[in-house]
Amino acid sequence: MFIAEINVMPLKELLDPQGKAVEHGLANLGFNASKVRIGKRITLEIEASEETDAIAKVEEACKKLLHNPVMEYYEFTVSKV
Amino acid sequence: MFIAEINVMPLKELLDPQGKAVEHGLANLGFNASKVRIGKRITLEIEASEETDAIAKVEEACKKLLHNPVMEYYEFTVSKV
Numbered sequence: 001m002f003i004a005e006i007n008v009m010p011l012k013e014l015l016d017p018q019g020k021a022v023e024h025g026l027a028n029l030g031f032n033a034s035k036v037r038i039g040k041r042i043t044l045e046i047e048a049s050e051e052t053d054a055i056a057k058v059e060e061a062c063k064k065l066l067h068n069p070v071m072e073y074y075e076f077t078v079s080k081v
Numbered sequence: 082m083f084i085a086e087i088n089v090m091p092l093k094e095l096l097d098p099q100g101k102a103v104e105h106g107l108a109n110l111g112f113n114a115s116k117v118r119i120g121k122r123i124t125l126e127i128e129a130s131e132e133t134d135a136i137a138k139v140e141e142a143c144k145k146l147l148h149n150p151v152m153e154y155y156e157f158t159v160s161k162v
Contacts, residue, residue, distance in 0.1 A: 042100075043120075066103070
């Protein structure tokens with residue numbers, strides 16, 4: 001059994017309106033944060049015989065379902081439990 | 082300048098309907114993932130004199146704006162750039 005931690009973030013070239021909104025919200029509260037980006041974090045457990053197999057499965061899941069390549073990129077880590 | 086990476090996830094005791102939907106979607110594609118949880122990942126840059134100061138600021142931002150304590154918990158890391 002492996003745990004995968006996947007981050008799906010808006011592409012760096014694109015404006016992130018949700019991030020901008022949070023940036024303004026933080027500014028109103030007195031925090032001067034910048035470059036706020038908001039994406040998704042997905043954690044899941046997956047059965048696999050070995051780590052390379054788990055990585056291949058998660059990679060395929062990201063490509064087929066979890067991220068939209070037009071607007072997002074993904075990165076993930078896999079660890080054995 | 083510090084970079085904060087914040088994960089805001091649904092509380093472990095709560096059902097995560099979005100995670101369940103993705104779990105079914107993955108099952109339809111032939112992936113047997115389990116315990117799929119979907120939350121938010123927020124990255125931002127913040128000015129601070131030292132790391133403890135940056136941590137305090139991010140902590141306060143999480144409490145005041147970024148997470149809903151009824152449904153979510155948060156964790157974050159801060160690193161100097």
